[in-house]
Amino acid sequence: xxxxxxxxxxxxxxxxxxxxxxxxxxxxxxxxxxxxxxxxxxxxxxxxxxxxxxxxx
Numbered sequence: 399x400x401x402x403x404x405x406x407x408x409x410x411x412x413x414x415x416x417x418x419x420x421x422x423x424x425x426x427x428x429x430x431x432x433x434x435x436x437x438x439x440x441x442x443x444x445x446x447x448x449x450x451x452x453x454x455x
Contacts, residue, residue, distance in 0.1 A: 401410040404419035406426050411417050418424040430436055
């Protein structure tokens, strides 16, 4: 069975902290989420375009 690597530092993942190798790498990943480092690119509509109306109105 092949060991997965920690997505932060590349060392082998440990069962107690999976998918990370340590608590430090798990905390680093959480900090990246909280800072907004992990984002999906999105295309913003032009500022002068009104948002679509909901079907409930």
